[in-house]
Amino acid sequence: MSKAISGRVEFDEAARMAQTVESGPRYAPLRLDEVSPEGQEQVDAIRAAFHIPESRPFPDVSLITLRHPGMFKGQMVLGIELAARGTIPGRERELMILRLARLAGAPFEWCEHVDIGKAFGITTEEIERVLEGSSATGWSEHESAMLRAVEELVADHCMANSTWDTLAKTWDEKQMLEVPMLVGSYLMTALQQNTLKIQPKGGFDYR
Template sequence: MRDQRSPTALARRTGGLNLQRTRAPETGRGGYDADARHAQALGHGPRIDAIPNDQIAPDAWSLVNTLRESAGAPPVDVMPEFMRVMAKHPPIFRRQMEMGNVLFNGRISPRERELAVLRISWLAGAPFEWGEHVVISKRCGVTAEEIERVTLGSSGAGWSEHDAAILRGVEELVADFAVSDETWRLLAKSWDEAQLIEFPMMVGQYLTTAFLLNSLKVPLGRGNAGLAQR
């Protein structure tokens, strides 16, 4: 009896759809104008008002400052506006902060993580996220030249094989929701299984954050120049 799970049987049931077809990733600079993207992602915002700083619950402060400590930043007594917006949905806010803390203390090195997050936020045209992570990435050893080169993607000249594979993996996940066999092979030359599991989860977490920031039109914080941040 023919295996109904075979590629031929599956293609017949899906009307001949080519399930091997992939969506080409953006490996270069991207196609949006930064000023226009700022107007779209930040203009006429915010869409949801933040909770006043003096009304933030103590447990929320603990979550935020624990995350900041993991990111190498000092504690604050004025909570960033984005977090005060997210605090309006306590269960999601808690899980978001907890996942952020897991990733900041994850198996992937801080420098590698920040290369990935910068590429995610650049491809997503996320001014707030890009600007914040330019600052974080410098604390994690990413150079100013590398930050600029992230905007050129995996096709930029000068990356090591592994760094290029990190950027390419982000590009593939954003475009096609999967890491290709070749990129997986390159990453697996340096990363263990736990790191390989962590990578797509990390990309999803920061892409989700870009969705939130751009959709809520959260204003840039002090010192954050958005997509112009270097």
């Protein structure tokens, strides 16, 4: 079994940006009037689930993946269930996604969830601490276990008993069932966004 990375993830950020962002995106976003009727149903469902007004532009990343509306639908059903209807509190969910994005070397996912995380009350200090991982000082026992769960699931595709037991002190069975699905869903999304070379707002700048 591979060893989970509980500390800072070291890699050449410029090289990673060149690999996952440079010369992208690989497909142009559709215009809304180019989206298929099946895809438009998903646009409407997402606006309703996340309370996105009609006046707000639809994200380019979604308009790219709507080129495959059936796949997009499956991805969004799970995404809405985990993010809009999930039982893990938003702040804790976003801390886990940020750790996953860093482990996956995912510039777009990282930048998007820095902004989302701040909206849920995550501070710049805590974002810095996410870079240091579950072993960083300053986390509560529960928070450290949340990040360790991400690290273990990415490295070993399984959560250790000690991590499970710590989280289960605080989270109920629905929340515990969501953890591996949350990590797997956002890892899948990172793979997709990295490969499509989706353009982030800015590298791995966490501030």
